[in-house]
Amino acid sequence: MASTRTPQLPRLRATMGSMMEDEIQTMLLDQARRLVETEVSWQRLKALLEEPGSFDVALWEKAVELGWPAVAIAEEAGGLGLGVSALAPLLQILGEYTVSLPLVAGYVTASALAAGGVAPDVAAALAGGESMAALALGEPGESGLMPAARFADGKVTGAKAPAAFAAVATHALVSALDGATPGLYLVELGDSMREAAPTLDNARAAAALRLDGAAAIPVASGWNAVLHWASIAAALTAWEQIGGTERCLSISVAYAKERKVFGQPIGAFQAIKHKLADMYQELEIGRGCAIDALESLEAGETDRFLALAAAARLGASAAYDFASRETIQTHGGIGVTWEAEPHHHYRRARVHALELGGAPFWRDLLLDGQPALENA
Amino acid sequence: MNEVAPIQAESLADYVERARQWLDSVTPRFGSGAQRGLETEAWVALARAYQKEKAAAGFACITLPREFGGGGGTEIQKILFGQEEFKRGMPWGFYGVSLGMPVPMLLRYGEKDAIDRLVPPSIRGELLWCQLFSEPAAGSDLAALRTRAVRDGDGWRITGQKLWTSWAQYADYAIAVVRTDPTVPKHAGLTFFWLDMKSPGVEVRTVRKLAGENEINEVFLDNVYVPDSQRMGAVGDGFKVAIETLMIERYAVGDDAMGGPSLELFAARAASARINGRPALEDGQVRAALADALVERQGLRSIHRRALTAIGQGKEPGPEGSIRKLRLGHRRQILGQLLLDLLGPDGVRLDPSEVAATDAAWSWITVPGGRIAGGTDEILRNTIAEKILGLPQDYRPDKKVPFNQIP
Numbered sequence: 213m214a215s216t217r218t219p220q221l222p223r224l225r226a227t228m229g230s231m232m233e234d235e236i237q238t239m240l241l242d243q244a245r246r247l248v249e250t251e252v253s254w255q256r257l258k259a260l261l262e263e264p265g266s267f268d269v270a271l272w273e274k275a276v277e278l279g280w281p282a283v284a285i286a287e288e289a290g291g292l293g294l295g296v297s298a299l300a301p302l303l304q305i306l307g308e309y310t311v312s313l314p315l316v317a318g319y320v321t322a323s324a325l326a327a328g329g330v331a332p333d334v335a336a337a338l339a340g341g342e343s344m345a346a347l348a349l350g351e352p353g354e355s356g357l358m359p360a361a362r363f364a365d366g367k368v369t370g371a372k373a374p375a376a377f378a379a380v381a382t383h384a385l386v387s388a389l390d391g392a393t394p395g396l397y398l399v400e401l402g403d404s405m406r407e408a409a410p411t412l413d414n415a416r417a418a419a420a421l422r423l424d425g426a427a428a429i430p431v432a433s434g435w436n437a438v439l440h441w442a443s444i445a446a447a448l449t450a451w452e453q454i455g456g457t458e459r460c461l462s463i464s465v466a467y468a469k470e471r472k473v474f475g476q477p478i479g480a481f482q483a484i485k486h487k488l489a490d491m492y493q494e495l496e497i498g499r500g501c502a503i504d505a506l507e508s509l510e511a512g513e514t515d516r517f518l519a520l521a522a523a524a525r526l527g528a529s530a531a532y533d534f535a536s537r538e539t540i541q542t543h544g545g546i547g548v549t550w551e552a553e554p555h556h557h558y559r560r561a562r563v564h565a566l567e568l569g570g571a572p573f574w575r576d577l578l579l580d581g582q583p584a585l586e587n588a
Numbered sequence: 589m590n591e592v593a594p595i596q597a598e599s600l601a602d603y604v605e606r607a608r609q610w611l612d613s614v615t616p617r618f619g620s621g622a623q624r625g626l627e628t629e630a631w632v633a634l635a636r637a638y639q640k641e642k643a644a645a646g647f648a649c650i651t652l653p654r655e656f657g658g659g660g661g662t663e664i665q666k667i668l669f670g671q672e673e674f675k676r677g678m679p680w681g682f683y684g685v686s687l688g689m690p691v692p693m694l695l696r697y698g699e700k701d702a703i704d705r706l707v708p709p710s711i712r713g714e715l716l717w718c719q720l721f722s723e724p725a726a727g728s729d730l731a732a733l734r735t736r737a738v739r740d741g742d743g744w745r746i747t748g749q750k751l752w753t754s755w756a757q758y759a760d761y762a763i764a765v766v767r768t769d770p771t772v773p774k775h776a777g778l779t780f781f782w783l784d785m786k787s788p789g790v791e792v793r794t795v796r797k798l799a800g801e802n803e804i805n806e807v808f809l810d811n812v813y814v815p816d817s818q819r820m821g822a823v824g825d826g827f828k829v830a831i832e833t834l835m836i837e838r839y840a841v842g843d844d845a846m847g848g849p850s851l852e853l854f855a856a857r858a859a860s861a862r863i864n865g866r867p868a869l870e871d872g873q874v875r876a877a878l879a880d881a882l883v884e885r886q887g888l889r890s891i892h893r894r895a896l897t898a899i900g901q902g903k904e905p906g907p908e909g910s911i912r913k914l915r916l917g918h919r920r921q922i923l924g925q926l927l928l929d930l931l932g933p934d935g936v937r938l939d940p941s942e943v944a945a946t947d948a949a950w951s952w953i954t955v956p957g958g959r960i961a962g963g964t965d966e967i968l969r970n971t972i973a974e975k976i977l978g979l980p981q982d983y984r985p986d987k988k989v990p991f992n993q994i995p
Binding site: 461468477488489492493496497498499503504520585586 | 852869878879880882885888890894908914915966968970972973977980981982983
């Protein structure tokens with residue numbers, strides 16, 4: 213889905229050229245806070261949940277105008293080159309409000325294209341927001357990310373599991389086997405390839421892909437390359453999960469202070485206090501892992517990064533799953549209603565934990581990488 | 589104190605390097621290998637000898653002033669030295685309480701004469717202090733304590749019973765919190781003293797812990813005389829001073845297995861253990877347990893590293909450091925249980941020559957106290973909920989009632 217707004221990247225580059233790094237970061241976060249406060253409402257988010265494949269086009273256009281798709285993409289690839297550490301806090305704010313924008317998918321796809329030295333026009337269009345990417349790495353019948361789709365003669369054939377943003381994206385980064393070798397391929401999406409099936413979280417703009425000889429450009433070859441880019445996606449997605457977990461904790465604490473039963477706020481009962489103390493612990497464990505993975509990614513580490521990304525993936529997924537289900541529990545009856553906020557998180561926590569491969573897959577990666585963590 | 593390098597002039601990295609070199613040089617005589625199979629008496633003798641050398645090398649009480657035999661160094665130096673010391677399994681635990689709380693408190697509240705006379709030999713390990721806080725009816729709820737002190741001329745007479753007092757059977761001196769006024773609410777009627785454990789009326793009985801360890805005691809105080817000059821803080825301020833005591837060691841040091849087997853050792857044991865002939869490490873439940881523990885360890889390491897950075901910059905570390913003990917105690921217990929499961933019927937062995945850091949059975953059987961001492965899991969959760977999240981305090985019907993009118 214192309215943005216109708218004029219790309220603002222040249223103007224943003226000129227503005228940022230005169231700013232310090234932390235000023236830019238502050239500006240981005242201010243913009244993000246303002247945007248979610250003015251443009252996002254639970255009512256609007258609920259509307260997205262109603263229909264399969266929903267996407268907030270107007271919000272995406274605002275994000276494009278602010279240059280968000282370009283934030284972490286390297287300047288050589290057409291981005292602003294501010295690095296993943298500038299993107300992570302932005303993702304965290306979006307995560308608090310279950311806002312779905314394809315920032316991680318766009319960054320990973322553009323960066324993989326740049327690293328593979330292919331389709332520079334697509335990478336630049338992803339940075340500018342004229343194009344939009346989906347990561348189509350999962351398949352029916354596979355908990356992890358090992359593909360069964362086939363690449364041959366410049367074409368990919370196979371079925372991909374519902375991928376976030378595939379309902380609206382112009383391109384997908386698709387995993388497939390070339391012979392016995394897994395790799396990543398760029399596919400320009402056509403409407404005949406996608407099917408926006410109902411999902412646990414319709415606000416993810418997800419669509420399953422049925423690729424029948426779709427034209428594909430090889431981007432990266434080998435299982436390690438697939439893991440590398442999936443791990444970057446996981447390490448960044450962890451920040452959306454941390455944002456969601458923080459929000460669950462804060463609304464649960466607020467509710468526990470306000471809601472009274474048996475003459476006391478429910479937050480005075482240890483059954484609730486201890487549940488929320490556990491939520492806090494899960495959040496901080498997940499955040500710690502996410503910080504370490506991000507620093508490792510920025511430092512350009514390889515083996516250690518893969519292990520830390522797996523830890524961040526598992527830690528952040530566990531934290532958000534736990535926090536979202538116990539947020540419903542803390543809210544009691546009101547927590548199970550459509551009108552209340554908790555189910556947005558309950559849905560989002562689960563689809564985040566699934567989209568890039570289930571926990572058993574990432575546990576294997578973590579255990580494979582354990583030697584790199586001995587003194588990490 | 590002699591032959592001690594000028595600490596202020598060296599970088600933190602140089603300091604740690606010097607600490608490592610010194611520790612490596614004494615590890616063969618004092619490290620975990622030298623402690624294997626020692627009975628309590630022999631272990632205490634080893635700990636005393638170690639403390640003497642540590643003080644001579646300038647690594648005892650790193651943050652206390654050099655004029656009393658301390659290291660004159662910084663909090664971050666103390667933490668980093670402690671980590672290195674922990675890694676090598678040095679026998680620091682005998683003086684953990686003595687030098688961690690009572691001696692710094694004496695420096696804050698003691699009379700000059702007492703400080704000059706008692707602090708230097710305490711730092712050298714010649715004198716040992718214990719902490720008379722908990723009682724049979726006052727553990728998590730310290731302010732419920734019943735030991736009484738009544739005025740007697742220039743001093744006080746103390747009568748009551750203390751419990752869970754580490755190393756009291758070897759202690760020369762103690763700090764104590766006692767009730768001086770039962771007619772006011774429980775927190776307001778306490779006063780803090782230091783006292784001589786050789787005073788008439790002090791009797792110590794060792795309480796054997798469930799795995800047979802002999803470090804904790806009950807201490808009976810029968811009309812024990814304490815001069816008023818040994819009062820620490822104002823009459824009625826005892827609870828505040830006790831909390832101040834517990835805050836001194838607010839950033840505790842330890843390894844990230846809380847003294848149990850490392851996750852690397854767990855993985856190695858799980859790889860060699862067999863379930864129906866297959867390596868146990870291939871079992872999904874074992875993999876999930878190990879992965880969970882690795883994630884937790886990484887998160888805690890990240891928290892720890894940020895705390896060290898903050899402390900190194902003279903800032904207060906974030907409150908998230910408080911989750912460490914709660915997580916690691918429980919983790920050590922469930923991993924110990926699982927590792928024993930992997931050993932199957934042979935897991936029942938409890939080899940007297942083994943220790944918790946390398947043996948699942950010893951790790952498992954000695955860990956329960958770790959989830960209770962220094963704040964139970966339940967109290968730690970309450971603290972997170974109340975102090976960090978701002979949730980209401982538990983219902984406390986006795987809080988504002990005069991102590992002697994609590995039913």
